[in-house]
Amino acid sequence: MEYAPGMFDEQTDIIIGGIQFSDLFDLNELQKIQDLFSDATGVASIITRPDGTPITRPSNFCRLCNNIIRQTEKGLHNCFKSDAVIGRQSTSGPVIMPCLSGGLWDAGASITVGGQHVANWLIGQVRNQELDKEKILHYADEIGIERAVFMNALEEVPMMSLERFTKIAHMLYAFAAELSSKAYQTKKLEQFIGFRQQAEKSISRLESRFRALIENSTEGVVLVSAGGKFEYVSPTALRLFGYASDDILHSDPDAMTHPEDLPMVLQTLNYLLQNPLKVPTIHYRFRHRDGRWIWIESTFGNMLHIPEINAIVINFRDISERKRSEKIQEIQYNIASAVVTSGNLEELLTIVRRELNQVIDTTNFFIALYDKQKDMLSKAIWVDEKDAYTRWKAENSLSGQVVRKARTILLNRQQIREFAVTENLNLIGTTAESWLGVPLWQSGQVAGVMVVQSYTDPQAYDKSSAALMELIAHELSIFIEKKKTEDELVRAKEKAEDSDRLKSTFLANMSHEIRTPMNAIIGFSGMIADSDHSQDERIKFANIVQSRSDDLMHIINDLLEISRIESGNATVVKGTVVLNDLIDDLESEFRRRILLNKAETIRLIADKPLDSAQTRILTDSYILKQVYSNLVENAIKYTDSGHIIFGYRPPENGTITCFVKDTGIGISPENQAVIFEHFRQADISDPHRYGGTGLGLAICKGSLELLGGTIWVESKPGAGSTFYFAFPFEPAPAQEHKPAPKGIQLKKTPGYSWKGKRLLIVEDESANMEFLMIILRNTGAETVGVTSGAELRKHYNSLHLFDLVLLDVRLPDANGWELASEIKAVRLDIPVIAQTAFAMSGDRRKSEEASCDNYISKPIAKHALLKMLDGYLDDGVNKSTIPA
């Protein structure tokens, strides 16, 4: 009968040292062995737990035991009790004794596993001759079995000598002992194998864990043998060095270490070999597969003494970023101190380029400063493999776009092309593979650009390069700002010194310029009265006095004019001017007066490309004459031979450009920059060579600025100069055209006859009064002189008796301009000519405001006065032939 699973489950659940009984013995096998044993020996057999409860099914049990005794409650109980006693633990041998129940011979061998009694193997149910029949019958009675039935069954119980039974029992004992020992050993082995497997499992789990730790660590791990070869390179290390596989293992670590750092690394390894317990950490550069150097921080551990490792273990991490920011800080510091210490921009920029080159490629590097007015960039430093520019238009360059957009621009070749299209740029220069430009600032404005470019590497620059360049640009901006302030201070100081020097030169010059004519005036005027000289000589002297006085007047006028301009008192009086007429007048004036000595060697040419009608403009004729005169006078002064052309060009864009061109000595470029400043003479070291005060051009410039115009020069030393001046071209309205007062028209008639005319002369200075009276004496006009405002006012009632008033506007008791207005209020049609002492354009304005008809400046030139008065007095009759 097969062992049914579950049959013994509960009973067999004995645990021995963690091993269950059912783990030790296969119960089916056991049952089979037990059955075979019973068959072979002819004894009954069963295996029970120590308390006697069965584990196996009984084998070969006799009917007496099985069907009779065990069927009674008491019999069964006694059987168990007896089995427990027989099966008690015995280490010396089997227990052999008559059964407590029926008196049959029984024997038991305890099964002991690992020192623990786990079961009993019981055999028995045999009888021999010594069986006490009385006792047996008595037992049958005791358990309530009929004696005959009992005896009948007893008869069936096999007979066996005690000797044989004892032998069988010993065999059982040995067998059980062997069985348990084998079972236990097997189990132990199994357990050991289990433990081992478990241990192996946990070791491999541990190993995977450590492997995962190493492989996933952000730190790289490298094992290097005592011979300096790679033994192991962790995946992180491979990744950090740019290797995909173990091919790095064949490389030489020394060859991959930066040559500058290698000695230090080798020294550290040496130290480690001598001090195996030390764990040094060092920084050095290691080559990435792509050739660049990466900074690593490595900690070295000497594990050569551990046989399983037998290597130097190097743990490292990439500190390139940290090194880079340290480097950047250092660069910033170096540049910042260079900003403080370097003397000039060029020196600083060279330092900047060198410093920057430590972290970014500055093979092609330039810094350009921006001129906002001209929209031009000009190099401050330029280093380039392909191009060379000094100045370029901002609008067609990438650098110009940095200025325009006031931000950093970082582009590769493709992006440069696209940028040029979207921004509509016609780019200059060679297109770079990578281009980076940052703005330089000054007082919140873009003052320039700093650019790096690579013609070979499209990845030369990135956002971090841009950030670095911006940092440096900031430092540079500080320098530019500082330099500007310094330069301004230096300039201001130089200017102060310069103007001091200029003033002294000017005074010395002026002294010379004034004394020279004064010398002639005083000398010759003294001789005019000297009767030792002939009449002709005296006329000559008088002419000299006159001419020198004109020179003196010229100087004084210039001085007054410049002070008026500089004090801001100069005004503009616009009127209709026919430029062609003005040029004609000036031409004849120059020929008559200025060109005198050089008429033979210099040709004076007036260039008037337009019809007169087209040259009617609204402007200040005084200023125009003044500028032309100054320029032509200079041209004549500085030209020995050749020609002088003066005129204008047809207006363009609302501006007319006039010019005076000579073939004279020319002006050096340095001097061109300063001659428009007052007191400046080009060759101030030798101011007397040509004479002059150095005021003329400053006056021209100041006056033209009042008109909204400009003046400039183009000149080459030795080849002549062309002075240009331009001012707004404002066509005069046709109806505004008034014929110029006759007084300023040139009159060819040499004499004047104003017979019947009455002139009222107002002049407080007796000498001047006399001068006027003498001039007018020969004109036939009647003159009435008054010396004050009060006296004049007395004549208001009789104004109708006069033909003209010549009014001095500076009287001790009255304001001449007011008097003029009073006269006009009394009699509007009487011409009033003002005599002024200021010779300034402001007097013209005042005279107009006061409704004067004209004005004449003191000192009064006889011809000029007569010409002017004639314009108001001449009625076309009675022309006199009196010489003027």
Ligand code: ADP
């Ligand atoms: P100056 O009274 O000395 O002529 P200006 O202001 O008129 O003063 O001129 C300044 C300087 O410019 C002159 O001293 C002279 O050196 C230079 N200059 C002016 N015009 C000319 C010219 N046409 N050719 C050469 N040099 C000139």
